[in-house]
Amino acid sequence: MVAVIKRKIRVILADDHPVVRDGLAAMVNQQADMEVVAEAGDGEEAINLYDQHRPDVMVLDLRMPKRDGVAVVQRVLEINPKACLLIMTTYDGDEDIFQCLSQGAKGYLLKDAPRTEILSAIRAVSEDRPYTSSSVAAKALQRMAKPSLTQRELDVLQLVAQGRSNKDIARRLAITEGTAKTHVKAILTKLDAISRTEAVAVAHKRGMIRL
Amino acid sequence: MVAVIKRKIRVILADDHPVVRDGLAAMVNQQADMEVVAEAGDGEEAINLYDQHRPDVMVLDLRMPKRDGVAVVQRVLEINPKACLLIMTTYDGDEDIFQCLSQGAKGYLLKDAPRTEILSAIRAVSEDRPYTSSSVAAKALQRMAKPSLTQRELDVLQLVAQGRSNKDIARRLAITEGTAKTHVKAILTKLDAISRTEAVAVAHKRGMIRL
């Protein structure tokens, strides 16, 4: 075996939990072929550090203070369209992952993934190969079949989830109660729910809303 | 300065995310006065490993597969009423932390706590001193004032959160619809909500239900 001289994969970690950053850093730095060059604790920092260091891979938590994963993906890809971004989240079924992936993130991981999977995902993404955990791939297919909500419907859904009445929703969105009801009806149909409360449950399970 | 010979604090880590365990393990093992003696990935394992190793401190994630934090606290305190348990969670406002603390857990931490806070919490708990992060202490006081739900009301609330109608809830709990309505009314009053959907939002925010 001839030792191949190769530059290490340079990694930035972005997660708001110091514990998680430590864990990832420990894992990464133990590998011969990769190293952590910076760590960010929120979205803003992640963007700044990406710009400074231009790493081979950035590992991004989907939910972060200041700017969430989606926003960071957008901004970083503006800075460098070839950026290799690996999204990491606690919850599968998070609607935002699809948004990230369709915007150009290269891979997606669950936080409860075993060490080996995390490391191989980083390697894959660093070579510009997409990596998607199988559970996410499965969900993506399921999702395709299901109708998606319009922006307006999402606005209404958000208020429904807060427990607002149709009348209240109408006032806040400056529309009539009848229109609010129309939107709610559309939401119920699309989410295959019988009542607004069930719609909220479904939407939450699919990660379409944050409570 | 005379070096004081002291046994290290023996720690067990229980968390379903390998990454988090790695992070905590790295932090703990870097300290001169503590060491990780075992790691558990779910509630069952945590209980078994506690029994085997009898550590000075067990750090417990509140949300774990098989058995959640509350159940583990209960069981471990049955095994050893003097056990020093440090609860760790992602979310503040999680109702279960109060249950854990009142059952005899010695401390509570948020996962986004800085390293120093985590380490000092472990040291405090190991000496049988309670450690409660200030944000939790504040919430505990607020909580005192608020009325608590009865078990039956929690049963109903759970079904309400799934979007079930009163009639449906009545069938599942083998009571009349009238009684279901009575419970729902009590829930609305106690949670200070106008509609069932708002009640679900409030309950979720307070961590009284899982969706």
Next chain:
DNA sequence: ACCAAGCTCCCCCAAAAGAGGCACCCCCCT
């Protein structure tokens, strides 16, 4: 023994929600 709390059931009544339908306008795409 008694009272309080919790669970159960009942009444009436007003308000809200849900189902079904129709219609207009605007914008984008073919």
Next chain:
DNA sequence: AGGGGGGTGCCTCTTTTGGGGGAGCTTGGT
């Protein structure tokens, strides 16, 4: 020019919800 989707508005009708009570029954504690 035509078509489709999205947003808006309105109609009727039934069902569900929510608010106000009252009233037994058991259980646990004082």
